Amino acid sequence: xxxxxxxxxxxxxxxxxxxxxxxxxxxxxxxxxxxxxxxxxxxxxxxxxxxxxxxxxxxxxxxxxxxxxxxxxxxxxxxxxxxxxxxxxxxxxxxxxxxxxxxxxxxxxxxxxxxxxxxxxxxxxxxxxxxxxxxxxxxxxxxxxxxxxxxxxxxxxxxxxxxxxxxxxxxxxxxxxxxxxxxxxxxxxxxxxxxxxxxxxxxxxxxxxxxxxxxxxxxxxxxxxxxxxxxxxxxxxxxxxxxxxxxxxxxxxxxxxxxxxxxxxxxxxxxxxxxxxxxxxxxxxxxxxxxxxxxxxxxxxxxxxxxxxxxxxxxxxxxxxxxxxxxxxxxxxxxxxxxxxxxxxxxxxxxxxxxxxxxxxxxxxxxxxxxxxxxxxxxxxxxxxxxxxxxxxxxxxxxxxxxxxxxxxxxxxxxxxxxxxxxxxxxxxxxxxxxxxxxxxxxxxxxxxxxxxxxxxxxxxxxxxxxxxxxxxxxxxxxxxxxxxxxxxxxxxxxxxxxxxxxxxxxxxxxxxxxxxxxxxxxxxxxxxxxxxxxxxxxxxxxxxxxxxxxxxxxxxxxxxxxxxxxxxxxxxxxxxxxxxxxxxxxxxxxxxxxxxxxxxxxxxxxxxxxxxxxxxxxxxxxxxxxxxxxxxxxxxxxxxxxxxxxxxxxxxxxxxxxxxxxxxxxxxxxxxxxxxxxxxxxxxxxxxxxxxxxxxxxxx
Amino acid sequence: xxxxxxxxxxxxxxxxxxxxxxxxxxxxxxxxxxxxxxxxxxxxxxxxxxxxxxxxxxxxxxxxxxxxxxxxxxxxxxxxxxxxxxxxxxxxxxxxxxxxxxxxxxxxxxxxxxxxxxxxxxxxxxxxxxxxxxxxxxxxxxxxxxxxxxxxxxxxxxxxxxxxxxxxxxxxxxxxxxxxxxxxxxxxxxx
Ligand code: SF4
Ligand code: SF4
Numbered sequence: 001x002x003x004x005x006x007x008x009x010x011x012x013x014x015x016x017x018x019x020x021x022x023x024x025x026x027x028x029x030x031x032x033x034x035x036x037x038x039x040x041x042x043x044x045x046x047x048x049x050x051x052x053x054x055x056x057x058x059x060x061x062x063x064x065x066x067x068x069x070x071x072x073x074x075x076x077x078x079x080x081x082x083x084x085x086x087x088x089x090x091x092x093x094x095x096x097x098x099x100x101x102x103x104x105x106x107x108x109x110x111x112x113x114x115x116x117x118x119x120x121x122x123x124x125x126x127x128x129x130x131x132x133x134x135x136x137x138x139x140x141x142x143x144x145x146x147x148x149x150x151x152x153x154x155x156x157x158x159x160x161x162x163x164x165x166x167x168x169x170x171x172x173x174x175x176x177x178x179x180x181x182x183x184x185x186x187x188x189x190x191x192x193x194x195x196x197x198x199x200x201x202x203x204x205x206x207x208x209x210x211x212x213x214x215x216x217x218x219x220x221x222x223x224x225x226x227x228x229x230x231x232x233x234x235x236x237x238x239x240x241x242x243x244x245x246x247x248x249x250x251x252x253x254x255x256x257x258x259x260x261x262x263x264x265x266x267x268x269x270x271x272x273x274x275x276x277x278x279x280x281x282x283x284x285x286x287x288x289x290x291x292x293x294x295x296x297x298x299x300x301x302x303x304x305x306x307x308x309x310x311x312x313x314x315x316x317x318x319x320x321x322x323x324x325x326x327x328x329x330x331x332x333x334x335x336x337x338x339x340x341x342x343x344x345x346x347x348x349x350x351x352x353x354x355x356x357x358x359x360x361x362x363x364x365x366x367x368x369x370x371x372x373x374x375x376x377x378x379x380x381x382x383x384x385x386x387x388x389x390x391x392x393x394x395x396x397x398x399x400x401x402x403x404x405x406x407x408x409x410x411x412x413x414x415x416x417x418x419x420x421x422x423x424x425x426x427x428x429x430x431x432x433x434x435x436x437x438x439x440x441x442x443x444x445x446x447x448x449x450x451x452x453x454x455x456x457x458x459x460x461x462x463x464x465x466x467x468x469x470x471x472x473x474x475x476x477x478x479x480x481x482x483x484x485x486x487x488x489x490x491x492x493x494x495x496x497x498x499x500x501x502x503x504x505x506x507x508x509x510x511x512x513x514x515x516x517x518x519x520x521x522x523x524x525x526x527x528x529x530x531x532x533x534x535x536x537x538x539x540x541x542x543x544x545x546x547x548x549x550x551x552x553x554x555x556x557x558x559x560x561x562x563x564x565x566x567x568x569x570x571x572x573x574x575x576x577x578x579x580x581x582x583x584x585x586x587x588x589x590x591x592x593x594x595x596x597x598x599x600x601x602x603x604x605x606x607x608x609x610x611x612x613x614x615x616x617x618x619x620x621x622x623x624x625x626x627x628x629x630x631x632x633x634x635x636x637x638x639x640x641x642x643x644x645x646x647x648x649x650x651x652x653x654x655x656x657x658x659x660x661x662x663x664x665x666x667x668x669x670x671x672x673x674x675x676x677x678x679x680x681x682x683x684x685x686x687x688x689x690x691x692x693x694x695x696x697x698x699x700x701x
Numbered sequence: 702x703x704x705x706x707x708x709x710x711x712x713x714x715x716x717x718x719x720x721x722x723x724x725x726x727x728x729x730x731x732x733x734x735x736x737x738x739x740x741x742x743x744x745x746x747x748x749x750x751x752x753x754x755x756x757x758x759x760x761x762x763x764x765x766x767x768x769x770x771x772x773x774x775x776x777x778x779x780x781x782x783x784x785x786x787x788x789x790x791x792x793x794x795x796x797x798x799x800x801x802x803x804x805x806x807x808x809x810x811x812x813x814x815x816x817x818x819x820x821x822x823x824x825x826x827x828x829x830x831x832x833x834x835x836x837x838x839x840x841x842x843x844x845x846x847x848x849x850x851x852x853x854x855x856x857x858x859x860x861x862x863x864x865x866x867x868x869x870x871x872x873x874x875x876x877x878x879x880x881x882x883x884x885x886x887x888x889x890x891x892x
Contacts, residue, residue, distance in 0.1 A: 120861070
């Protein structure tokens, strides 16, 4: 009996074993041995926190490239290190990622539906779609709170989720359940590379900023006294807060919602305060960068666009080299913006900090003369950023334009910038109405001349900033509106003596929407002068792109700028990218800085995956429904005045900086005026737990 | 007609989980989402039919003639484990998409007492091979039905406010209990 039992069982086992053995031969499927190895080093908890059904599936995901070495959310650095070793990857310190809640709305975003039945974000979303007035904002039912296995997220006092960074494992459980996409898993690299999307919580100011800086966030950080945090927020988007805090014409302030209550927030003043705070402290805040990956990228042009691209490439782990034709970096910031607006010492301090991150700089090397795109490829540069700016001046196309005494505004500014003889006389006429014309006028005043600025339209149509126009007038610049140059008269030596001009009147609106100036026949007049400065527009100098046979592999637009994809900034040559004035034509410094970051993002994606992703809901224009004007229940508050550093006598004879920085108290007062807007919501009244600076130092209850 | 009664009895009256209380761990473990529940249900139907048929042969031609009935449990486990292994290899090679979609459920079935239970019940009731196949198919379907119903209930519960202490498995067990009570209504309709 026992023998039979044993034999039968043994028999069944043997048959099964034989069948399985044969089957394993016949039905053999190759499986990567690394899967088993990876599985053996994972934490083995089968918690599913990583999003895979168990550790075995996670191991398969790693080997299939669907997950990184950091797949295990509870394993920490050690496990990630082991996984990386098996996968043959080099492991460097893991970048801390946490869940980030973009919406800070909550109770401020009014409900327009009555909530019934189930209290769950997903159900509300399915039933009512936009169940709060804001179509993107948090619904506030805390489904994410229930979903978090690690207790890292909870409903904050204002009805929106707050993440505890110490407990968050970046597992993404909350992200999966949030139907509004309010939560993202973010590390520094992802933050640097994020482009504004219409589904983000974008305050009007933030939508308008060409640098895409998270304005409400840094203002809030300043209001809490967290200046370092504010600078970090700014530096995730632009590398030069000190310079931009001085020279930016702050388009964001034109969109500020607060202007419908009293006055726009002094956004740029707040930025300038934070940047100055760092400089005055004498210590540089550390700027975290990814470890170097040894890949080389060439950045041609050391102006704002180039500096920004190189800075972000470095932060993403690349080794950029900047090629600059001038003796020092800075581009228009150094050679086009006068000392009284941006002192060179400050610019130098800022650039020094950026270069300290580790990048090569080759000055006085000119693209097209000293090297070509092919040379860069031969030298091992895997991608190239072209940002040589727009230095070529438009001409007046009138008689005697090349006479002695006729200069371009940028030439004058460059000469002053590098400290060579300017060659100007005592009676100067500046032609143009933009910021360069004003800079040239105010600089000429400081050189002790008598200045007249001639513009062919009226004062209201001048493209220059209002404050600048007023500043120039205060310093003694005379304006000659509705006048256009006709001819330059010269003496026997060929030197300018007079400018003949003709009066203009405004006719029908042209393509730009401004009324077209038309000459008044017979109204010619003479203006005595010995120097004429032209500032009527600049273009990029694209000749450097052509070889000796006149061939060019890149495309030009009809505005004589370099053509590229508007979202990726990739040119006709896949490894060549562009940005700044070379791509846009003369534009703002902040635009160039923003494009430098965009290009760095594209270069990174191009070099790592060969593809550049453009997210579908990219924010390109202002979002119309967020631009409402009726801002109710907000009490008006006074805005602190812009401090002036120089008295008028000093202003017109020295190049000392004109504008100053707000005091700490003023800046906090200004920061507390900010309503921390979302898409449709804003802070009705100042939050009670903030200091009320109407009575300095007194806490309001 | 007999087959019809057999099917009704297996699915509703003697439901393998809700009346026989077999296979509770996969029942709770894989009933969080209806999609997953369907996958698991199909896997169980498939393996249950194969296992019942093969174990029927083992019993009929090997154990009974040799008077070795007491070896039933261990022999069946052996057969089912080998069968699942085989099915896994077969699917992996021949129908990889199905293999992928079944994922971890296939190996889970190896230790699934519902499958073993079905095979043993067939012997206890002395079913013919045909009856065995029909019964195991219906029992598998009964398991799938219970699983899918519980999964849909749990999906609904997921979006409701539930006291923290009851969230997850405790509430799933309470629901399973209530479902079981509901299935008691079928008692006596067929045996
Ligand atoms: S907060 Fe979100 S990402 Fe962080 S641990 Fe919780 S569920 Fe995971
Ligand atoms: S009030 Fe503050 S958040 Fe709102 S638009 Fe103005 S600066 Fe931006």
